[in-house]
Amino acid sequence: MPAPAPADLAPPKRRRGLLVGLGVLLVLVLVAVPAFLVLNSGSGQEPATAAGQSPSASGSPSPTGPAPSPKPGDPPHVQLAWTKARITESLGAMNKAFRAGDLAAFVKPAFDKKMRAELERRFRSLRAMRARDFALTIDSGPFDSKMVGGYAEWGVSVAINHCYVQSPCEPQNLLVDTAWRDSPKGFRLTKFSLVKDVYGPQPWEYSTLTAAIGSRAVVAAPTALASRARSFLPAAERAAKIADRYVLGGPKPDRYVIYLAGPSEWKKWFGGTEDWAIGYAIPVSDQRSDIVLKAAEISGGYAESVMKHEMGHVATLAGRDYHDANxxxxxxxxxxxxxxxxxxxxxxxxxxxxxxxxxxxxxxxxxxxxxxxxxxxxxxxxxxxxxxxxxxxxxxxxxxxxxxxxxxxxxxxxxxxxxxxxxxxxxxxxxxxxxxxxxxxxxxxxxxx
Ligand SMILES: [Zn+2]
Structure with a gap:
C-alpha cells in the first residue's frame, strides 16, 4: 500500500522538522563523542574490586581482607581506601536490589527524601523498560573530599551499564557525578547527577516511564502516555522487523527503543530539540541509538512510516564513528x-x-x-x-x-x-x-x- 504523502499526515513544516532535526542532532552529538572517549580511556576497565586491593597499599597485613577502618592520624590513602570500599559495597547492594526488584533496598543509600525520589525514578523507569545486567560501578574517585555539616563528603564518578530485555550487551559506561557523605548511618548519597556529556539527560532519569515491550521494540513513555505506548507497539514491531534486515556493522540491536514524549519531556530529554521537529534518532551511548517521537503529532499509519525511517538510521548508523550526518x-x-x-x-x-x-x-x-x-x-x-x-x-x-x-x-x-x-x-x-x-x-x- 503506498504511503500517503507527508503533507497529508502533518504540516510540511513538521515533516521537515523531523528530518532536519535528526541531522542536526546527529552532528551535535557525534562531534562530541571523541571527548567522551578520552574521558573514559584507561578508566573504563577499572575493576570494582580495586578497593579490595587498597589495604595492601596502606600496609594492611591482609591484602584480601576489607579495607581497615581509619583511625585518627592515619594517612589520607587509608581514609581513601576505606571510603572507596564502603561506596563500592553500597553500589553492589544497589545493583543486587535493582536486579531483585527491591525498591527499598535500592534507595537505601539516599541521604534524604529528594535523593530517594531521584533514585526511585531511575529504578521504576529502567525496571519498566526491563533493563538487564544493571550495574553501577565506580569509574573514578573518591576525590574532592570536603566537610559538610561536620561530615566528610566525597565525589565519585559512577558508570551505569545495562541492556534492555536480553543480555549480555556491550558496556555502555554512561557516567554520572555522585557525592557520598560519611554520616553516622554510613555513606549516604547526596548527589546523583543526570548522565553527563552528550548522552544526557536520558528519558529514564528525567521522567518516570512505563513501557510496552515487544519482541523487537520497546516503546517507553511517561505514565500519562502509557496507553499511547501500548498502541504504538504493534507498528513499532512491524517497523523493527523491517529495519532488522538492513542492520550494518554488527549484530541487531537488542531492542529498538522508542521514547514517546509529551510537550515537557520533548524540551528536556537529551537536552531538547526544536519545537517544530516531531522525532529523531540519537546516539544514547557509544554503542546504541534510540528514537524520540513527539506523541501528540504522530498517529495512525504515519507512526509506522516515521518509525521505519528512524529505525533505518539506528540500523545503519548505531555505534559508528560518524561525523558527517549533515x-x-x-x-x-x-x-x-x-x-x-x-x-x-x-x-x-x-x-x-x-x-x-x-x-x-x-x-x-x-x-x-x-x-x-x-x-x-x-x-x-x-x-x-x-x-x-x-x-x-x-x-x-x-x-x-x-x-x-x-x-x-x-x-x-x-x-x-x-x-x-x-x-x-x-x-x-x-x-x-x-x-x-x-x-x-x-x-x-x-x-x-
Ligand atoms: Zn532521517
Whole structure:
C-alpha cells in the first residue's frame, strides 16, 4: 500500500522538522563523542574490586581482607581506601536490589527524601523498560573530599551499564557525578547527577516511564502516555522487523527503543530539540541509538512510516564513528533511511516524487549528490525533494548494482568514513562519476522529468 504523502499526515513544516532535526542532532552529538572517549580511556576497565586491593597499599597485613577502618592520624590513602570500599559495597547492594526488584533496598543509600525520589525514578523507569545486567560501578574517585555539616563528603564518578530485555550487551559506561557523605548511618548519597556529556539527560532519569515491550521494540513513555505506548507497539514491531534486515556493522540491536514524549519531556530529554521537529534518532551511548517521537503529532499509519525511517538510521548508523550526518554524505544517510522505510515497495509509488520532479525540472539539482543537503532556509518542497533525490540515488544503486553492494557501499562510506570516489570502483565496479551519471538518468526516468 503506498504511503500517503507527508503533507497529508502533518504540516510540511513538521515533516521537515523531523528530518532536519535528526541531522542536526546527529552532528551535535557525534562531534562530541571523541571527548567522551578520552574521558573514559584507561578508566573504563577499572575493576570494582580495586578497593579490595587498597589495604595492601596502606600496609594492611591482609591484602584480601576489607579495607581497615581509619583511625585518627592515619594517612589520607587509608581514609581513601576505606571510603572507596564502603561506596563500592553500597553500589553492589544497589545493583543486587535493582536486579531483585527491591525498591527499598535500592534507595537505601539516599541521604534524604529528594535523593530517594531521584533514585526511585531511575529504578521504576529502567525496571519498566526491563533493563538487564544493571550495574553501577565506580569509574573514578573518591576525590574532592570536603566537610559538610561536620561530615566528610566525597565525589565519585559512577558508570551505569545495562541492556534492555536480553543480555549480555556491550558496556555502555554512561557516567554520572555522585557525592557520598560519611554520616553516622554510613555513606549516604547526596548527589546523583543526570548522565553527563552528550548522552544526557536520558528519558529514564528525567521522567518516570512505563513501557510496552515487544519482541523487537520497546516503546517507553511517561505514565500519562502509557496507553499511547501500548498502541504504538504493534507498528513499532512491524517497523523493527523491517529495519532488522538492513542492520550494518554488527549484530541487531537488542531492542529498538522508542521514547514517546509529551510537550515537557520533548524540551528536556537529551537536552531538547526544536519545537517544530516531531522525532529523531540519537546516539544514547557509544554503542546504541534510540528514537524520540513527539506523541501528540504522530498517529495512525504515519507512526509506522516515521518509525521505519528512524529505525533505518539506528540500523545503519548505531555505534559508528560518524561525523558527517549533515555533510557530503547526507544524501546517503537519509537516502538509506528512506530506502528502508520504503522497503522494496514499487519505486513508482514513492511519495516524494512530485517535489523531486520539480527540483529536476527547475534544474536546482544537476546530479551532484554531495551537494544535496538542503539549506536551513530552503522552502519545504525543496527539503522534501532533497530527501526524495537521496532516495532515488540510493534505490538506483540497489537496482543497478544490487542490494548487497549498496549495503556494503553504505557500510564503508557511512560507517567507515571512506570517500565514495575511492570505494565506488571496488564495491560497485564502476567509477563514481559513472554511477552518479547513471543514477541521475535513472532518477529522471522514475520521476518523469
Ligand atoms: Zn532521517
Amino acid at each position: 555533510g557530503e554524505n547526507w544524501w546517503l544517510t537519509e537516502g538509506i533511511a528512506e530506502y528502508i522505510e520504503w522497503d522494496g515497495r514499487s519505486v513508482s509509488s514513492y511519495d516524494r516524487k512530485q517535489s523531486s520532479r520539480r527540483m529536476l525540472r527547475e534544474k536546482k539539482f544537476t546530479g551532484n549528490l554531495e551537494k544535496l543537503v538542503p539549506a536551513d532556509d530552503a522552502p519545504d518542497w525543496q527539503i522534501d525533494a532533497a530527501y526524495g533525490l537521496g532516495y532515488y540515488a540510493t534505490r538506483c544503486i540497489a537496482d543497478q548494482y544490487g542490494h548487497a553492494k549498496l549495503m556494503r557501499f553504505a557500510d564503508v562510506v557511512l560507517r567507515g568514513g571512506r570517500p565514495s570516489e575511492v570505494e565506488s570502483q571496488p564495491i560497485l565496479g564502476a567509477a563514481w562519476s559513472t554511477v552518479t551519471k547513471r543514477c541521475l538518468a535513472y532518477t529522471k526516468q522514475k520521476v518523469g522529468a
